Amino acid sequence: MDTLVFDLTGPMAHFRKYYTNASALTYGFPPRTVLMGVVAAVLGWERDTYYEALDRGRFAVAVKVPGRRLVQTVNYMRTKKEDLSELRRLGRVPGTQTPLEFLLPAGEHTALRFRVFFAHPDGGLLDEAARRLSEGRSYYPLYLGLTECPASAVFVARLDQRACEVLPPNATVTLTSVLNASLLQDIVLGGAAAPRRLVRERAPYSFGPGRVLRPPVSVIYEAGGQPFPVRLRVPAYRFRLAGDGAAPGDEETVAFLEG
Incomplete structure (x- = not known):
């Protein structure tokens, strides 16, 4: 399949971990469900209308800027049914304070950056998304x-x-993308490309009808956004990039989350 490559950038992020409750923790990268929502937003597809169509595609994401974490307590306003009449009168409604973890760029970086690889059998869909992004x-x-x-x-x-x-x-292969752990055969230790700190955690993968979360997957990524050498059970893909958003000689080796 042809592939669309684009960078997501922003000053801070919060990709909520699905299993957190009392406090809201964040992943260090946008999970597959977030990537699907981003593509749908680019194309103008409304919420809950795109799951089946975009599940036919393949996604990979690489962390290009290391992140750091900051926990900030935020106030959430209650919007229960019994509170709506009071809100309409601009009255006071009790709020709830919740610790919220934000992902911020580390070091001298001023913005987060994630490189997204999106492949799909529908070439027209890719053309439309590429046109809008360009x-x-x-x-x-x-x-x-x-x-x-x-x-x-x-x-x-x-x-x-x-x-x-x-x-x-x-x-x-020296992988630059977040890896679905089920595709891993071995992590190659030693040498100059040895990973500094690998993180493994469970992340959302896709939605079913009614926005029901399907079983999550276990993923592995390098916390500082550095490439790491692995052997996989499936093919990896090396892209040689060229264009306004790519540096000269820019090259990425990725594994799609779907395998």
């Missing part, structure tokens, strides 16, 4: 998890199959 006009506003975390999308490239080198299973 013109800088997403149909709906983009954000990184919360509406309080606005984002922008930078078009990198729309690539056909000739721009992709398929790396066979069991070969040692």
Whole structure:
């Protein structure tokens, strides 16, 4: 399949971990469900209308800027049925204070950046998304998890199959993307490309009818956004990028979350 590549950038993010309750913790990357929502926002598809269509696609995401965490207590307003009449009168309604973890850029970086790879069998869908991104006009506003975390999308490239080198299973590859742990055969330790700190956690994968969350998947990524050497049970894909959003000689080796 042809592949659309773009960067998601923003000053801060919150990708809520689905299993947190008393406090809201964040992932260090946008999960697959977030990536689906971003593509749907670019194309102008309304909520709950795109799950089946975008599930036919394939997604990969690479962390390009290391992040740091900041916990901030925020006030949530109650909006239960019994509170609505009081809100309409502009009256006071009890609020709830909740610790909220934000993801911020680390070091000298001023913005987060995630590189998204989106492949789909419908070439027309890719063309429309690529056109909108290259013109800088997403149909709906983009954000990184919360509406309080606005984002922008930078078009990198729309690539056909000739721009992709398929790396066979069991070969040692230096991966730049978040990895579905079920695709992993071995982590290659030692050498200059050895990972500094790998993180493994469970993340949302897709929605079913009625926005019911389907079983999550276990994912692995390097906390500082550095590549890490692995051997996979499935092919990896090496993209040589060219375009306004890519640096000269820019190259990415990714594994799609779907395998």
